[in-house]
Amino acid sequence: MLDRKTRKIMTISHALHPRSDVDRLYLPRSSGGRGMLQVHQTVEEEKRGLEEYIKDSEEDALQMVNNAKLFNTNETKQAYKKEQVKNRSEKWRNKPLHGQYLHIVSGKSDITKTWQWLKNGNLNEETEGLILAAQEEALRTNAIRAKVEKSTINSKCRLCKEADEKVNHLISCCKKIAQTDYKQRHDKVAGMIHWNICKKYKLPVAKHWWDHKIEKVVENEDVKILWDFRLQSDKHLPHNTPDITVVEKKEKQVKIIDIAIPGDSRTEEKDIEKITKYKDLQIEIERLWQKKTQIIPVVIGALGAVPKDLEEHFNTIGATEITISQLQKAALLGTAYILQRYL
Incomplete structure (x- = not known):
């Protein structure tokens, strides 16, 4: 519930596009995410961290707690966190629209350097949200409106009227704005x-x-x-x-x-x-x-x-x-x- 409210506030303030990928929001910035903490994951991490502390403690009272076998997890806090990042990354990659950008840059680009601007937080939240939405094909271009939403039959670029209006076409291939x-x-x-x-x-x-x-x-x-x-x-x-x-x-x-x-x-x-x-x-x-x-x-x-x-x-x-x-x-x-x- 808290996570949903947070996303709603971000959307109202234009820091998050309403059609942006939710899994990506909770990935580390060095992995292409926004670096937000999810409430459920944070609680689970702290539970495992507390369990590790009690198991390693030599205090009599904490040893009694440990011997009572109150814990039902056998993984460390770091292992759990790593597994969550891996699962979210895979879910993001496997999405047909949101995951396209990962397939584009993987193998061709320096992934670490590609996420450097995101890791450094160089842009304000509104611009950052817009760029990530563009990477995820979440913006309502004519091609998305025609082929995904089915709200129009015209998928052509609103400027050149030639190619399908996808994000890539609009930001790098449209002849009408090449010289401007x-x-x-x-x-x-x-x-x-x-x-x-x-x-x-x-x-x-x-x-x-x-x-x-x-x-x-x-x-x-x-x-x-x-x-x-x-x-x-x-x-x-x-x-x-x-x-x-x-x-x-x-x-x-x-x-x-x-x-x-x-x-x-x-x-x-x-x-x-x-x-x-x-x-x-x-x-x-x-x-x-x-x-x-x-x-x-x-x-x-x-x-x-x-x-x-x-x-x-x-x-x-x-x-x-x-x-x-x-x-x-x-x-x-x-x-x-x-x-x-x-x-």
């Missing part, structure tokens, strides 16, 4: 990385990344940093304008950095795509500039998925002033804005 909302979200994440690089090379920057004003070209005696700059070459290349180009003058090295925020099922694919996309440009730069060149893709899922190679790419960039969870936060805030605006 998607670009705005992309530029926020890219701007954070640009701020970090400028700070690394001791170029003048604002105190906070969100106040950072990006210039097309900034440089000092050690480095030149280009933003969305078309690189000239002898050959015509279809892809010659990376998001950020870092030219290290003394080390004679060039870093081509390109950022993407695709649907979470396509993070690994997008990572490879970025490297392939700029391979010809890499060859041309090394030939013309005589500088060693690296392609560094920075890919974050629109709902927070983190590719396995992202930390390695982060280390190559030398990102010390920002964290992966901060990148996730910037991407997720952009996604939340899109969902709130169109749904």
Whole structure:
């Protein structure tokens, strides 16, 4: 009853979507849950903890209680807690709609890093609830209304009118908002990385990344940093304008950095795509500039998925002033804005 009242209060305050998964609510944040305590489980844990204490005690009165065999459980508090987490995780995974996101990120993404934003509690409760509802396909998109609720026959996107309006389509695939909302979200994440690089090379920057004003070209005696700059070459290349180009003058090295925020099922694919996309440009730069060149893709899922190679790419960039969870936060805030605006 208390748990139900708690969920009702959360729903009224928009911290929990009414169609969100209940099992996930009581899972640890490091496992993708909200980290709430369930009353029944907490009582059962304390019963087992008290039993352990009495069994281990050497006091005469507690030994008499132990000898009376009043307890009927033979598992420890930690074992019970672990079993509850395992059962809830399996129930969540096996649900056809709510469990889809787990199947998408498992094996393709760094699961620990994917839940980092949730573990750190970087978002307010309303935004957090919205993002989790989006992961669980709990939002009333046209596809859900047509195919699950049967309340309409039109499942097409309300913007492009072409593909079925699922959450993934709306936050990462709709052509109508590719150059507006998607670009705005992309530029926020890219701007954070640009701020970090400028700070690394001791170029003048604002105190906070969100106040950072990006210039097309900034440089000092050690480095030149280009933003969305078309690189000239002898050959015509279809892809010659990376998001950020870092030219290290003394080390004679060039870093081509390109950022993407695709649907979470396509993070690994997008990572490879970025490297392939700029391979010809890499060859041309090394030939013309005589500088060693690296392609560094920075890919974050629109709902927070983190590719396995992202930390390695982060280390190559030398990102010390920002964290992966901060990148996730910037991407997720952009996604939340899109969902709130169109749904």
